[in-house]
Amino acid sequence: MLSIKNLHAEVEDKKILKGINLDIKPGEVHAIMGPNGSGKSTLSAVLAGRENYTVTEGEVLFEDKDLLDMAPEIRAREGLFLAFQYPVEIPGVSNINFLRTALNEIREYKGLPPMEAKEFLRLTKEKQKLVEFDAKLINRSLNEGFSGGEKKRNEILQLAMLDPKLSILDETDSGLDIDALRIVSGGVNKLRNEHNSFVIITHYQRLLEYIVPDFVHVLYDGRIVKSGTKELALELEERGYDWLKESYPATE
Numbered sequence: 001m002l003s004i005k006n007l008h009a010e011v012e013d014k015k016i017l018k019g020i021n022l023d024i025k026p027g028e029v030h031a032i033m034g035p036n037g038s039g040k041s042t043l044s045a046v047l048a049g050r051e052n053y054t055v056t057e058g059e060v061l062f063e064d065k066d067l068l069d070m071a072p073e074i075r076a077r078e079g080l081f082l083a084f085q086y087p088v089e090i091p092g093v094s095n096i097n098f099l100r101t102a103l104n105e106i107r108e109y110k111g112l113p114p115m116e117a118k119e120f121l122r123l124t125k126e127k128q129k130l131v132e133f134d135a136k137l138i139n140r141s142l143n144e145g146f147s148g149g150e151k152k153r154n155e156i157l158q159l160a161m162l163d164p165k166l167s168i169l170d171e172t173d174s175g176l177d178i179d180a181l182r183i184v185s186g187g188v189n190k191l192r193n194e195h196n197s198f199v200i201i202t203h204y205q206r207l208l209e210y211i212v213p214d215f216v217h218v219l220y221d222g223r224i225v226k227s228g229t230k231e232l233a234l235e236l237e238e239r240g241y242d243w244l245k246e247s248y249p250a251t252e
């Protein structure tokens, strides 16, 4: 699904990613953990193709195609989905129209006609139910005035509607109360299957009690310094991250 090889990236001439290697197969859920400032959001931004992030070395293959060569919207149409740590508010664009446009762009890319209105509404209802999305939010402006939990739930609804091959959730758990956390993780658990993959970026082990990952990686100082299974997350919860500073002195 995704193969990252020796990825180096800079933001404003500052080296942030310093040689990331990661392979993700269909059906796998990978958790990326690590202290603040280690480069987790930078990695997701680089994969999504956000502006101002310069890749200086390495390659990323998405289903054997050169991901870094694709424009951000092409990455999305190829089936990459990124849930942001801070979802944007777009006043004047209703949630439902946003979903319809995004869905139909992907269909057009696949050579399919726009989805019929009736089918679109049926699908929306089905997915709203799946992720326990409050129906009255669907006609509101995208994320405008939504609570933190509602925004995160909205991202899971987008995920359910667009059915991406690879989803990257960047700290989807931050700012969630326990109920919202259950709903977000419940949504992911219902959506995961043998064909799609997830990268769950989180600071805390808590989310991983609900979304059980196949692999856990520790990102520190722009590198994956340790990989393991879900037990690694428990170990990190116990040990914290301070030991990393001693084991891996900061590099330029």
Ligand code: ADP
Pocket: 011, 012, 014, 016, 034, 035, 036, 037, 038, 039, 040, 041, 042, 043, 052
């Ligand atoms: P994490 O998500 O693991 O907390 P980030 O990827 O957000 O870490 O940040 C990694 C480092 O890159 C930090 O030192 C941060 O200050 C820096 N950084 C991230 N984005 C920018 C930016 N737009 N401009 C300057 N520095 C940035």
Ligand code: MG
Pocket: 036, 037, 041
């Ligand atoms: Mg952070």
Ligand code: MG
Pocket: 040, 041, 042, 085, 170, 171
């Ligand atoms: Mg971050």
